[in-house]
Amino acid sequence: MVSLAEKIAEPKSIKKGMSFAHAFSGMQDVIAAKSDGILHDLTDVAEKDILATPVFKDSPDGLHILRHSAAHLLAQAVLQMYRNAKPNAGPPTDEGFYYDIYMDPISSDDLQAIEKRMKELVAKKIPIVKRVLPRKELLEIFKNNKFKRERIEEKVLEGSSSTAYSQAEFTDFCTGPHVPNTGYLRAIKLLSVSSAYYKGDENLEKMVRIYGTAFPDSRSLEEFLRMRAEAAKRDHRRIGHEMDLFVFNSEMAPGFPLYTPNGTTIRNEMVKYMREMNQSRGWEEVTTPHVFRDELWKRSGHYAKYLSDMFVFELKGDGYGLKPMNCPGHIQVFDRKVYSYRDLPVRYSEFGTLYRYEKSGEVGGLTRPRSFTQDDGHAFVRMDQIADEISSILEVIREVSTKLFRVPLLSFDLSLIDKNNPENFLVSYKCRSCGHISEIRGKSTGNISCSNCSSGDLKPDFTKWDRASSYLAEALDKAGLEYREFPGDAAFYGPKIDIHVKDALGRDWQISTVQVDFFMPGNFGLYFVNSEGRKEDIIMIHRAVYGSLERMMAILIEGTAGKLPTWLSPHQVFVVPVSDDSLEYAEKVNRHLISLGIRSRVDHSQESVSKKIRTLHDLRPSYILVVGAKEVENNTVTVRDAFNRQAVFSYMDFAEKISGEISERRVTNLLE
């Protein structure tokens, strides 16, 4: 995101009947006004004596308005060029705006022509005029556009009025506000064209969605475009290819990553570190198969909810499914004996590879593959152990983040059940006629009825959900973490904390998760024996720290542009001899580094030093050691890091320092 220049927005008192434009006349870059938290057009007139602040075009509000107006401009241009187009809606977004228009598909060439037309309209500085119109009249204006008509019918109450904005022949139903004229929209750019469903419903009309953006000036627009180009260069699919980390064979294994030796090195380092963390915190590792009989998935609730997203097959009359989650498998391991209250918690971890049949339009790269490996863990605990368990998992997550990210910018979401739509979740239902409590798994069970008296009059009982949610919230509070709540985003078996990280380009990625589950242990009949000798329910806590190795690798690659922390780097050192005269010394240095456990290689190519550096650049080695006659004589190495910094070290000194950097898993390197 481009940083916005701060301007001082002093409130001004405005007399009834005065326009905001008049009040802020003489001030530069004001495009709207704000009063009592409500945005107004400059042409609006104060209805009473009020205080109002100017909205500058480079403020967050101003940018929003600018982009909203740019969306209108887009629609105007499209309508001029395509007579049958029917605009639906065109909101501003975080990065720009889009407009959904019902029309024949267009190509990116058409986009250029539309942008050209928009710029012509900008040059004309067409005044943008607001009108307050009764519902009837609005409907009349849009009588040929069913999408606008439906919006008006939904949003404007019978007998009331709303606003329309016009610029020349173009009119849009819109609450505004907007810039005073199209001349304010000089820095605009159309970005892409794709499709969207009307109201997001695949059964309704397909709209052409045109994406664009607008900025207060061309400099910030160019900066934005530069950042976008930079982001594209950091695409993990591109860098993964340059670094030779993984391949996708679209014919033989669509959506399934295949790891090269380099990529496998990264995975192994990630796993090694997590094993250390697990081992020191009482997480035992288990191994479960990739295939189970479908009976397991029926019991766990996966069949009811996710069958169409699973890889399933039949063999000699028996149904099987590849695991989409590890938890039911871990339950099978856990359930081999009877547990006393003293045995708990039991913590199982597994680097479990999961298979999910992601739909064809959704797979892509390592962020959405069809097979991926979770650093999964399930803690089987007593009720009184939940809080501590969650807290300690949150601690691990925070510690691990310091080994992965230079600046770990974590954010925490609390994902809860949507009590208005409980049918998407495992919920207990209380029968209104007999009082029996039934547990219903997922919505695909169809019409639900009481398992005791068969009455269909059931009332959802959220006691377990509420309790689980409060444990998560308390753990977050205790750790002093700020978080946001998202009703409806919970897992089907329980609420969860999702942890996101922001990468170097400001993009947000979900990584870790902590989930409290009161249901699945019950479905599998898990229990422990309490101090009074009675059976008591076991609670499961699901957690993943990296999330998936695949997605974490993608985040690390994109966040660092492939310049990974040395401990994760597949190429920690490349020794480059200047000529064959220094080859022997290069080999000696290399052998010594390898003996210290460092991933080091000698570049044997018969090329110039420049060419060698250029070629190695794609692999992003942490350090390139150039050695020639000078180094041979002085027992030194000339070190060049991935950021092109250079320094001379005695080679024993370098070996010692890089060993320390790697063993401490530092995110900073020796040359900074």
Add this chain to the structure above:
RNA sequence: GCCGCCGUAGCUCAGCCUGGUAGAGCGUGUGCUUGGUAAGCACAAGGCCGCGGGAUCGAAUCCCGUCGGCGGCUCCA
């Protein structure tokens, strides 16, 4: 799954609109060059133009289907 765009050498891409049987750069191999921090020089090898069908004397090129990839939409345990 839906809409749009795309699929040509190991990689990145041109050729396709306006049909006449395939091109570049990088990489690879060989030779020369022994080089001091982001491309030294030359030559050579390398392609069922994703797959299947159709119309045409003739298809990488036009049409249909299919499988993939990308951008979105929807979904994401």
